[in-house]
Amino acid sequence: MNIRILFLVAFLIVSCKEKKQKDMRIFENTTEFIEVQNSSEVTFDQAKMLFLKYHNENEFKELDILFYYFENGYYYFGYKTDPTHDKQNRSWYFLEAKVNAKTGEIVKEDKQIEWTEIENEK
Numbered sequence: 001m002n003i004r005i006l007f008l009v010a011f012l013i014v015s016c017k018e019k020k021q022k023d024m025r026i027f028e029n030t031t032e033f034i035e036v037q038n039s040s041e042v043t044f045d046q047a048k049m050l051f052l053k054y055h056n057e058n059e060f061k062e063l064d065i066l067f068y069y070f071e072n073g074y075y076y077f078g079y080k081t082d083p084t085h086d087k088q089n090r091s092w093y094f095l096e097a098k099v100n101a102k103t104g105e106i107v108k109e110d111k112q113i114e115w116t117e118i119e120n121e122k
Contacts, residue, residue: 097110
């Protein structure tokens with residue numbers, strides 16, 4: 001009976017861990033992101049090139065490209081506007097598209113989002 005309980009507890013822990021990793025946002029320059037890179041058919045660099053091609057075809061020349069995060073098998077990319085072109089002198093952030101990590105397919109999102117950039121200290 002003790003073996004059954006241990007097996008059940010171990011199963012629940014593994015199940016919760018797998019769900020958590022699948023549903024969480026994974027940011028660049030983390031160990032989780034490196035693990036995703038090793039297991040994805042489309043690498044981050046390939047996804048970035050696909051998004052850059054999309055960017056050039058749609059002529060979003062005035063916007064800075066950003067990679068936001070990896071989640072549920074997709075790399076999420078978007079834009080940041082230049083605050084000098086805004087009446088409120090503010091940058092706006094847009095989630096433009098996501099790139100499938102298995103197929104490389106680009107799925108348009110086109111959403112404005114709240115985002116805070118954290119500058120890396122050098």
